[in-house]
Amino acid sequence: MTFRLTCPVCGKRDVYEFTFGGQERGPRPEQDGLSAEEHFRWTQFRLIPNEPQEEWWYHGQGCGVWFRTTRDPGTNREVR
Amino acid sequence: MSRLRPGETCRVDFSRPLEFSFLGREMTGYAGDTVASALYGAGVRIFGRSLKYHRPRGLYSMEGESANTFMSIDGVPNECAETTELRAGMAIEPQNVRGDPGRDRFGFLDAFDRLMPAGFYYHLFHRPYALWPLFQSGLRRMAGTGVLDPGAEYRNGVRTERYLNADVAVIGGGPAGMAAALAAGESGLRVCLFERRGRLGGQMTWRVRDFEGEPLYRRAGALAARVRAAENVNVFTRSPVTGVWGENLVTGFAVGTEDDPFRECHWECRATTVVVAAGCMDRPLVFNHNDRPGVMQVGTAWRLARTYGVRPGKSVAFSVADDLGLEAAIDLDDMGVRIRFIADARESGQQGPEVFDALCDRAIPFFPGCAVSRAVGRKRVRGCVLRSLKGGRSRRFRCDLLVANAGMQPRIGILATAKARLAYCTHTHGYQPTELPPGVFVAGSMTGLRDPRSIEASGRVAGYGVAEWCGGRLKSVAGARAPAREAEALPGPGAGCGIIHAPAIGRGAKAFVDLDEDGTYKNVKESIARGLDVPELAKRFAGFGLGPGQYRVAGQNLAMIMADLRGDPVETAHPTTVRPPLGAPSLATLAGPGHDVHKRTPLHSELAGRGAVFRRAGAWQRARHFGDDPSCRDEIRNVRTNVGVLDSSPLGKFRIHGPDALNALQRVYMSDMSKARPGRCKYSAMCNDMGQLMDDGVVVAEGPGDYYFTTSSARAGDTVEWFRFHTRHDDWDYNLVNLTDVLGSLNIAGPNARRVLERLTRDNVSNQAFPYLACRRITVGDGVEARCLRLGFVGELSFELHAPASYVPYLWDLVMEAGADFGIRPFGLEAQNCLRAEKGHVIIGMESEQRVTLTDIGMGWMWDREDTVSKKVGAPALRACDRQPGRLNLVGLRVEEGAKAPRDGTLVVDGDKIVGYVCTTRSSDTLGWQYGLALVHREHAFPGRRIHLCHEEAPGQRVTSTAFVMSPHFYDPRGERLRS
Numbered sequence A: 001m002t003f004r005l006t007c008p009v010c011g012k013r014d015v016y017e018f019t020f021g022g023q024e025r026g027p028r029p030e031q032d033g034l035s036a037e038e039h040f041r042w043t044q045f046r047l048i049p050n051e052p053q054e055e056w057w058y059h060g061q062g063c064g065v066w067f068r069t070t071r072d073p074g075t076n077r078e079v080r
Numbered sequence B: 001m002s003r004l005r006p007g008e009t010c011r012v013d014f015s016r017p018l019e020f021s022f023l024g025r026e027m028t029g030y031a032g033d034t035v036a037s038a039l040y041g042a043g044v045r046i047f048g049r050s051l052k053y054h055r056p057r058g059l060y061s062m063e064g065e066s067a068n069t070f071m072s073i074d075g076v077p078n079e080c081a082e083t084t085e086l087r088a089g090m091a092i093e094p095q096n097v098r099g100d101p102g103r104d105r106f107g108f109l110d111a112f113d114r115l116m117p118a119g120f121y122y123h124l125f126h127r128p129y130a131l132w133p134l135f136q137s138g139l140r141r142m143a144g145t146g147v148l149d150p151g152a153e154y155r156n157g158v159r160t161e162r163y164l165n166a167d168v169a170v171i172g173g174g175p176a177g178m179a180a181a182l183a184a185g186e187s188g189l190r191v192c193l194f195e196r197r198g199r200l201g202g203q204m205t206w207r208v209r210d211f212e213g214e215p216l217y218r219r220a221g222a223l224a225a226r227v228r229a230a231e232n233v234n235v236f237t238r239s240p241v242t243g244v245w246g247e248n249l250v251t252g253f254a255v256g257t258e259d260d261p262f263r264e265c266h267w268e269c270r271a272t273t274v275v276v277a278a279g280c281m282d283r284p285l286v287f288n289h290n291d292r293p294g295v296m297q298v299g300t301a302w303r304l305a306r307t308y309g310v311r312p313g314k315s316v317a318f319s320v321a322d323d324l325g326l327e328a329a330i331d332l333d334d335m336g337v338r339i340r341f342i343a344d345a346r347e348s349g350q351q352g353p354e355v356f357d358a359l360c361d362r363a364i365p366f367f368p369g370c371a372v373s374r375a376v377g378r379k380r381v382r383g384c385v386l387r388s389l390k391g392g393r394s395r396r397f398r399c400d401l402l403v404a405n406a407g408m409q410p411r412i413g414i415l416a417t418a419k420a421r422l423a424y425c426t427h428t429h430g431y432q433p434t435e436l437p438p439g440v441f442v443a444g445s446m447t448g449l450r451d452p453r454s455i456e457a458s459g460r461v462a463g464y465g466v467a468e469w470c471g472g473r474l475k476s477v478a479g480a481r482a483p484a485r486e487a488e489a490l491p492g493p494g495a496g497c498g499i500i501h502a503p504a505i506g507r508g509a510k511a512f513v514d515l516d517e518d519g520t521y522k523n524v525k526e527s528i529a530r531g532l533d534v535p536e537l538a539k540r541f542a543g544f545g546l547g548p549g550q551y552r553v554a555g556q557n558l559a560m561i562m563a564d565l566r567g568d569p570v571e572t573a574h575p576t577t578v579r580p581p582l583g584a585p586s587l588a589t590l591a592g593p594g595h596d597v598h599k600r601t602p603l604h605s606e607l608a609g610r611g612a613v614f615r616r617a618g619a620w621q622r623a624r625h626f627g628d629d630p631s632c633r634d635e636i637r638n639v640r641t642n643v644g645v646l647d648s649s650p651l652g653k654f655r656i657h658g659p660d661a662l663n664a665l666q667r668v669y670m671s672d673m674s675k676a677r678p679g680r681c682k683y684s685a686m687c688n689d690m691g692q693l694m695d696d697g698v699v700v701a702e703g704p705g706d707y708y709f710t711t712s713s714a715r716a717g718d719t720v721e722w723f724r725f726h727t728r729h730d731d732w733d734y735n736l737v738n739l740t741d742v743l744g745s746l747n748i749a750g751p752n753a754r755r756v757l758e759r760l761t762r763d764n765v766s767n768q769a770f771p772y773l774a775c776r777r778i779t780v781g782d783g784v785e786a787r788c789l790r791l792g793f794v795g796e797l798s799f800e801l802h803a804p805a806s807y808v809p810y811l812w813d814l815v816m817e818a819g820a821d822f823g824i825r826p827f828g829l830e831a832q833n834c835l836r837a838e839k840g841h842v843i844i845g846m847e848s849e850q851r852v853t854l855t856d857i858g859m860g861w862m863w864d865r866e867d868t869v870s871k872k873v874g875a876p877a878l879r880a881c882d883r884q885p886g887r888l889n890l891v892g893l894r895v896e897e898g899a900k901a902p903r904d905g906t907l908v909v910d911g912d913k914i915v916g917y918v919c920t921t922r923s924s925d926t927l928g929w930q931y932g933l934a935l936v937h938r939e940h941a942f943p944g945r946r947i948h949l950c951h952e953e954a955p956g957q958r959v960t961s962t963a964f965v966m967s968p969h970f971y972d973p974r975g976e977r978l979r980s
Helices: A037-045 B033-041 B103-116 B129-142 B173-187 B202-206 B216-229 B298-306 B323-334 B351-361 B413-417 B452-470 B477-489 B521-529 B535-542 B555-564 B587-591 B606-610 B635-643 B661-668 B718-724 B754-757 B805-822 B829-838 B877-882
Strands: A003-006 A011-014 A019-023 A051-056 A064-071 B014-024 B027-029 B068-073 B075-079 B091-094 B157-173 B190-195 B232-236 B243-246 B249-255 B262-278 B278-281 B317-319 B337-345 B366-368 B370-376 B385-386 B393-396 B400-402 B408-410 B421-423 B430-435 B441-443 B510-513 B611-618 B620-626 B646-648 B650-656 B680-689 B693-703 B707-712 B735-738 B741-750 B775-780 B782-791 B798-804 B888-895 B907-910 B912-922 B930-937 B947-954 B959-966
Touching: A003 A064, A019 B735, A037 B877, A051 B718, A064 B718, B014 B033, B014 B216, B027 B033, B157 B173, B157 B249, B157 B452, B157 B587, B173 B190, B173 B202, B173 B216, B173 B232, B173 B262, B173 B452, B173 B510, B190 B262, B202 B216, B216 B232, B216 B278, B216 B452, B232 B782, B232 B959, B243 B413, B243 B452, B262 B452, B278 B298, B298 B317, B298 B400, B317 B323, B317 B385, B323 B337, B323 B351, B323 B400, B323 B611, B337 B393, B370 B430, B400 B650, B408 B430, B452 B477, B510 B521, B521 B535, B521 B555, B535 B555, B606 B611, B606 B805, B620 B829, B635 B646, B635 B829, B646 B805, B646 B829, B650 B661, B650 B693, B650 B718, B661 B718, B680 B877, B693 B718, B693 B782, B718 B735, B741 B754, B741 B805, B754 B798, B754 B805, B782 B805, B798 B805, B829 B912, B829 B930, B912 B947
Parallel strands: B014 B091, B157 B190, B157 B262, B190 B232, B262 B441, B317 B337, B317 B400, B337 B366
Antiparallel strands: A003 A011, A019 A051, A051 A064, B014 B027, B068 B075, B068 B091, B243 B249, B249 B262, B278 B408, B337 B370, B370 B385, B385 B393, B421 B430, B611 B620, B646 B741, B650 B707, B650 B735, B680 B693, B693 B707, B741 B798, B775 B782, B782 B798, B888 B930, B888 B959, B907 B912, B907 B947, B912 B930, B947 B959
């Protein structure tokens, strides 16, 4: 498995340079009155769709930026 | 043995003989030989024995396509003799042989093939089941290839890696590949050209046929010279490609020559586009006893003569199916090799006019519409049987070499790994791509082209196509169109020969579809009879294409034969999946250069000078202990009673500043970070979303919105990522700077620490001016400004000095000089570990793990429960499992006097139930007894509780001992020494 990702700072780079940060799941939920179930749903539950999804990636071997990109896990390609 | 003198196509330098040994016998080859050509030239005909039947095997292919000639070279097994270049002094041994390959002890197995039908390994010898292990070990001993010696060192020579970037990766350095590289290079693109042989030119390097007034090898040589001279074409020879991956990543390896600085180099080339011009290979003709030594491919005999100057045989029979085969036979005849006859599987009239005329000029018997149906002779070919494909009469000939193929087949492996869609083409009778992945182009003879002009033109078309794809600087659009028009005017793909196998196959003889796995035509039938009737299933069941040949030799034949046996049209046949690696790099190369990439602290040489024993800790080499005592008794005692110094430079050190710095700290730290004050260390910890302890350290405010903080050494590399990840939605304005490598640090610890520090600085470091947990900037020695933190990880009065890394060796010298009167000595990580454990301070990963939270290990006091606004990472999880039953808690243990000492990891049991384990335990001189830090279930975690430790002496043999639960703060529980 190998593909390239587009870092907003550095441009197209090999996936080796990045760390995966999971699906985009919205901002951290408000904690007042947050039930344990809601919390675990936000931290743990994921759907695994066979279609493009929004993801977080970290350019750890490069500029050190966290960015969002839309990628199709079926083809491993970014979708624009 | 005398050699031929083939002239300019020869790669062997007869003036440079090389001595080597085969089975201990001294032999001579020449510079430029491969191991196989040298052995053949020295008269060796039997190269080894086959996998299952132990049949004698000889030189069959010349490009590493079959495992017949895998040899053990200088003790390294499975070296491919066909492609390995000969070096002086090589010690070569055949494989899967007991004794001489001519008289192998297991040779009798050939007669027992009835016991080894297709897939026998899966359904025979399994009953009674108790006997299977016996059979299995016997089978494994008799079958197989090379043998590894567990004690041997195989990582010989330099193994390197290289990462390339290119606009175009051209795979194959034949005429098409070279033309593509030149066209792309002229368009201003950066080109990498990969050729697996040592020389550019492909098949044309050994063809002497006159074409447009000059021999083909000169034409190829001229093209190669232009490629070598082209500015933006980077040529890699001896560089087989192992696969093409997602978004055109091409991987492979380069085999070093004596002039290269490496033995083998793994490379990866990220290319925008790929031109595949991999050429063709012989398609084996499947006939009876087609594996006998003395049966070989057309290319093998031709190259032996033309490239290596080795006479392939005295009396040679040819059974071929295309013009190239005829050309080879004619060329060998010209070189003075006696050609017994030439059979062509095609009918008369299908031959090219030029070769046909050349054939007619010679007095060689020519049999169109015929093929060899059987090789005669056991250990060496002595003759053959020729048969008409229409059936009818057969005729027997004497010969000592039988050159046979069923025409050429394209090398589709690279296209297959690139995920191109392939289909059987009924015109060329080979697999052709019907759909190519984005940016992948095909050129050359693998598309079925046979005319040298067409092959070069297809390369140019691909080269300009690539340039168009990349948006290269084309000289003119017309310039790009011209080669396409030119190519259209030239001859297109030639018709192939669709012969599936030789006539009269399988009558009382073995006809091999796959030489590597000893897979016969009969095995294909058996596989179909068992319902495993497509190539993918037969591959798993009977092993076709599983061997080192991986698809290459067996692939197309297996698919065609299976379709034929099922009665389906041949175009429905689909070969088995080709799997990388296509070439075989050595495991040592894949393992990498093997050098240990680590960081050294600024004090590395100072510590080494004092006898430090270094161990890897994360990215760093750190001093584990000094001298030869791994239990570090003296180092520990010295810190407890006097003063010691620790190189703590790998400690994570950061600065965070900006308007939102405090918000970010509040998010990741569990405490209320608004209480961080200038000049004072605030101890706190980070959790993950599950409430597990991730990191701890101190935070010091240094100004408005400006903080200095430390993390554990292991987390230093992840901290920036962690902060940024957990604040990724907030759009906060803060800067985070990793100072870990910029600043070194020293920890002076022990009752005499202050007296040592007083000698280094004029600043007031008294207990009143510089109390416990204070942080000051002090000036040390000749004006080095250092942050000084008064902490107590090891449980004693201690001062940590943080200063620029380049000043730290100077500080070290000062400290050692000032402490000399007290007997100061360095201590290492093991001493630190014992000291902090006696004090009950945890190390993350030693006393914490996935199942325990911050509160479980007794650090819940720092968690600011009231704060819900800053959305602390881990707070909801801590809240959720606050009162959960059955959790593990951290406790201290005092092991009963005289009881068996536990070790790190010893289990805590309650009857038959495991209720926890010991994390760290040591026998302490300071305390006078054996203590331990343990994680145990909450119901056992109260002081005074008697618990049982279970020691497993040997598997199944358990001994229990007793320990008492107590507070983990064994040493100085009130912290008086820290504050003194």
